[in-house]
Amino acid sequence: MTQQGIHTIDTGFVRPQFDAAYLLVHAGHATFIDCGTNHAVPRLLEGLAAAGMQTSQVDWLILTHVHLDHAGGAGELMARLPNARLAVHPRGARHMIDPSQLWAGALAVYGAEVMESAYGRLRPIPAERVVEAHDPFVIDLGGRSLRCLDTPGHAKHHMAIYDEYAKVCFTGDTFGLSYRELDTAKGPFILPTTTPVQFDPEALHASIDRLLALKPEAMYLTHYGRVENVEHLAARLHEMIDAMVNVATHANDDAQDRHLQLTTALADLYATRLAEHGWHGDRAALMHWLGTDIELNAQGLGVWLDRERR
Structure with a gap:
């Protein structure tokens, strides 16, 4: 689907309609916002060609943040875009120039086999092509x-991109997760990510x-796609952040199974909210669509709790 020169590209990471990158085309110029993993690069180049653009017409790759599902393929993609520069939060720039620390951190969590199959090796980007996008850095895409x-x-190295022409925001993970499989007659279901x-x-x-x-007409989420009625969704996100924090603060810190407590409580919370939203899936369906996010959110809440209670 394309609106106002905005092309949504499914990166193919994990499953269909899970991880998006965006291509913006305007007045003979193009930019990518986020890029997925190395395995997404062929899809991005196919999307570029389908939009009638050449690799030489891409001016920028903009990263919302440097988590690998958003930025893992940045080096490989930049190697194919001869005139592009990379715009990234100042806290993330060094990880694009030398991704060894990113790789090592993810390797410790996932192991070598998963890293190679899911992400591929991270390719450094020459420092002279990396621009630290200090707020409020403005990119001119053909006017x-x-x-x-x-x-x-979500992360200290996170930025969102406001497109003044289309009056929309590209939110990375700041405006949460919203999967189309959980949409109902009440619209999208949305939840925060505490990864x-x-x-x-x-x-x-x-x-x-x-x-x-900024009063945007829509938000473009990495996970996944365009969502509208943003004031309503923002209110739901605020409520859910507070509910998830409440879940965390009531966990038993002394219990060896604190992580299990958190995952179970989060699953219960999401099941309740989804039922209120008019979604009729069972527990197995809930875990199919949200199991990974429940696990990661529980980890994120656990790290936050440990930091708060030091």
């Missing part, structure tokens, strides 16, 4: 302004409010 805004909460290791609920509340103050 179309794209504003890079600091939006911490380790930098979840900060107060910062996330503030970042959501900052984006809402």
Whole structure:
């Protein structure tokens, strides 16, 4: 689907309609926002060709943050875009120039076999092609302004991009997750992502409010796609952040099974909210669509709890 020169590209990561990158085309110029993993690069180039553009017409790759499902393929993609520069949050720039620390951190969690199959090796980007997008860095895409805004909460190195022409935001993970399989007659179901290791609920509340103050007509989420009725969704996100924090603060820190407590409580919370939303899937269906996010959110809440209670 394409609206106002915005092309949604499914990166193919994990499953269909899970991980999106975006291609913006305007006045003979193009930019990618996020890129998925190395395995997504052929899909991105196919999307570029389908939009009638050449690799030489891509001016920028903009990253919302450097988590690998958003930025793992940045080096491989940049190697195929001869005139492009990379715009990234100042806290993330060094990881694109030298991704060894990113690789090592993910390797410790997932192991070599999963890293190779899911992400592929991370390719460094020459420092002279990397631009630190200090808020409010503005990218000119053929006369179309794209504003890079600091939006911490999910990660300290996170930014969102406001497209003034289309009046929409590309939110990475700041505006949560919303999978089309969970849509009902009431619209999209949305929930925050607390993926380790930098979840900060107060910062996330503030970042959501900052984006809402721009009065965007829609948000483009990495996970997944365009969502509208943004004021309603923002209210749901605020409520869910507070509910998830409440789940975490009532966990028994001394219990060896604290992580299991968190995953079970989060599954119960999402099941209740989905039922209120008019979704009729059973527990198995819930875990199919949200199992990975429940696991990661529990990890993120656990890291946050440990940091808060030091």
